[in-house]
Amino acid sequence: MDKRPKRRKDKYNPYTLCSEKGRYYVYFVDVNNRIQMVEVSKSVFETFNIFELEDISQMNEYDRHLEHSEVYEHTLHKKKDSREWSLEEYFENVQITENLHMAISKLPEVQKRRLNKYYFEEKTFDEIALEEGCTYQCVQRSVYRAVEKIKNILKKL
Structure with a gap:
């Protein structure tokens, strides 16, 4: 059977x-x-075929105009992510990232490790406490203090 595209x-x-x-x-x-499955004449088949092509054209036209006339949160995010950064924005972002890495590097090893597990590995305080053999409060306090230290270091820059 010859299917249409x-x-x-x-x-x-x-x-x-x-x-x-x-x-x-x-x-x-x-x-x-x-x-x-219904058998139809060639003229009916061609009419359906023409209708499909016109319908596709209209749907594509509608989509193009809809994108320009209606703004939704997901389309804004897509546009934001796809836009090119200016050179200034790019270097500012690089500088912020470098400052953050530098601030994290100044933390004690325990705070660095717990901060990494909490924010980058997305583990809970309970999971970290279980891994490290300590209490929930100990891990929580350590992560919160690390964040405060990072804020203070970044303020000084």
């Missing part, structure tokens, strides 16, 4: 066009969720 579907054109040995068919799912 895969085309964009939506709830308004839920059918598939096929042809085989000069015969033309339309496949669709009925209300009982069963696939139905």
Whole structure:
């Protein structure tokens, strides 16, 4: 069976066009969720084919205009992430990152390790306490103090 190229579907054109040995068919799912195959004439087949192509064109046109006319949080994030940074923004970001690494490097080893586990490995205070054989409060206090030390170091820069 010669299937048509895969085309964009939506709830308004839920059918598939096929042809085989000069015969033309339309496949669709009925209300009982069963696939139905109906043989149609060539003119009906071509009409459906033209309709699909026009429908695709209209959906694409709508999508292009919708993107420009409506603003949603997820589209803003996508645009924000895709935009190019200016040279100043890039170097400012690099400088902030370097300052943060430098501040973390000045922490005692225990605080560095716990900070890394909590923020970068996304472990809970309980998990860290269990790994290190200490209490929840000890780990929590250590991480909070590390954050305060980092803030103080960064303020001085």
